Amino acid sequence: MGNSAILSDIGLEFIQAFLLALGIGMLLGLERERNPASRAGLRTFGLVTLLGAVCALIAERTGSPWLLPVGLLVVGAMMIAAYHRQPDANDPGTTSVVALLLAFCYGAMVWYGLRTLAVMLAILTTVLLYFKAELQTVSQRLTRRDITSVLQFGVLSLVILPILPDRNFGPYDTLNPAQVWWMVVLISGVGLCGYAALRLVGQRYGAPLLGVLGGLASSTATTLVFARHARATASLTQLALVVILTANLIVLVRLAGVAAIVQPDILPALLPILGSGLLAGLAFVAWAWHRLGRAGALPELELRNPTELGTALTFAAVYAVVLLLSAALSERAGSLGLYAVALVSGLTDVDAITLSSLRLFGQGKLAAGEASTAILIAVLANLLFKLGIVAGVAGRHLALRIVGGFSGVAAGCLAGWFWA
Numbered sequence: 001m002g003n004s005a006i007l008s009d010i011g012l013e014f015i016q017a018f019l020l021a022l023g024i025g026m027l028l029g030l031e032r033e034r035n036p037a038s039r040a041g042l043r044t045f046g047l048v049t050l051l052g053a054v055c056a057l058i059a060e061r062t063g064s065p066w067l068l069p070v071g072l073l074v075v076g077a078m079m080i081a082a083y084h085r086q087p088d089a090n091d092p093g094t095t096s097v098v099a100l101l102l103a104f105c106y107g108a109m110v111w112y113g114l115r116t117l118a119v120m121l122a123i124l125t126t127v128l129l130y131f132k133a134e135l136q137t138v139s140q141r142l143t144r145r146d147i148t149s150v151l152q153f154g155v156l157s158l159v160i161l162p163i164l165p166d167r168n169f170g171p172y173d174t175l176n177p178a179q180v181w182w183m184v185v186l187i188s189g190v191g192l193c194g195y196a197a198l199r200l201v202g203q204r205y206g207a208p209l210l211g212v213l214g215g216l217a218s219s220t221a222t223t224l225v226f227a228r229h230a231r232a233t234a235s236l237t238q239l240a241l242v243v244i245l246t247a248n249l250i251v252l253v254r255l256a257g258v259a260a261i262v263q264p265d266i267l268p269a270l271l272p273i274l275g276s277g278l279l280a281g282l283a284f285v286a287w288a289w290h291r292l293g294r295a296g297a298l299p300e301l302e303l304r305n306p307t308e309l310g311t312a313l314t315f316a317a318v319y320a321v322v323l324l325l326s327a328a329l330s331e332r333a334g335s336l337g338l339y340a341v342a343l344v345s346g347l348t349d350v351d352a353i354t355l356s357s358l359r360l361f362g363q364g365k366l367a368a369g370e371a372s373t374a375i376l377i378a379v380l381a382n383l384l385f386k387l388g389i390v391a392g393v394a395g396r397h398l399a400l401r402i403v404g405g406f407s408g409v410a411a412g413c414l415a416g417w418f419w420a
Helices: 002-033 042-062 067-085 094-111 115-130 132-141 144-163 177-201 207-232 234-262 264-292 309-332 335-346 350-362 368-393 396-419
Strands: none
Touching (some): 042 067, 094 115, 115 132, 144 177, 177 234, 207 234, 234 396, 264 350, 309 335, 309 350, 335 368, 368 396
16 A cells, blocks of 8 residues: 555656646747747647657666757757758748747656746746737837947946955944945846836836836936926826926835835835835826826926936935935934935935935844835935926926925825824
8 A cells, every 4th residue: 555655656656757847838939829920839848848758757766867968959959950851031040949948858857856846937938028019119120229228238237247345344333335326236136127118118208107117217307207297288287296296205105115125024114104105195196187188298308317437426325325314423423413414415315315224224223113104204305306497497387286296295105204
């Protein structure tokens, strides 16, 4: 009975592995079956993943690891020969060959116990295969400046970050080059996502979406640009109100997301502040958008590339200075010193003081309440600075409308801070 139970368990393991491998292959093959030029479809992909699992099984049981690379070469040679016999000028078959080789590898991964990873990779592969037309459209719409932005972000995150030392330097033992640059990468990545979404989606989905994308890329730039539009064209005042308010609400969402990545332990103290401000601001935006009606054509929103090396270095310098000042003043003057730094730095850049506060909280130098209060002060100072931009650029008419929305956000944040 014992041997029978063992054999039964082994048989169940075989069945699960082979069925999963077959399912992965048929998922890939389903997409390839829709392509008339493809030499492989449902059956071929299903059989290839089964072959990968079988080769892995035999290689493991017989101690013959060479079976896997041989099987992979055979599959590749078979597909290349198929395309060579019936060449297609419009489809050289490279995509199908690579997809079939991946299918073989996924089958082997299933046998070796990497089932979750194999399924995830198979789904991602199918997505890449299926959205060929959309990916081509995106590629064609990218300009040289857009590609430069992606490459610059690659330099920031994959070239500079790995070579920086990951240890503390300087006074108060607060400056860590790798940590400082990781914050640069994080903020640049958020800005790049907003910039890319704005470039790809365009301005055709209305003012709220334009405010969301502009807020992700740069709330300050969005505020300035639409204040100028409101000054130049009086009919755009209500539109500018919606876009500017939305962009500055996204700042709260962005700060919550950054905190969740950098120091999730602070969220219980920080989310009531940001969430209350967001809800209050959303009510005002909904009212303003309802009054806007159909805005018609939206003005262009041109933003600066958020991944330029000069921009990254400037942010790194600002972040390092704010971090040092926060550590020094919080040690010498207590929380009041930190709040003073938050007030001054938050006027122009809420990200630097937020990241500095999160860093000090992570080092145990700040309590959650102190860090959250510093971030609140920075947010309020930043709203005051944006209001000054609107008043100085667009004039009193738009500024009076913005005051209502910003006051609602500030009141919501303060209420959340009071009850937190």
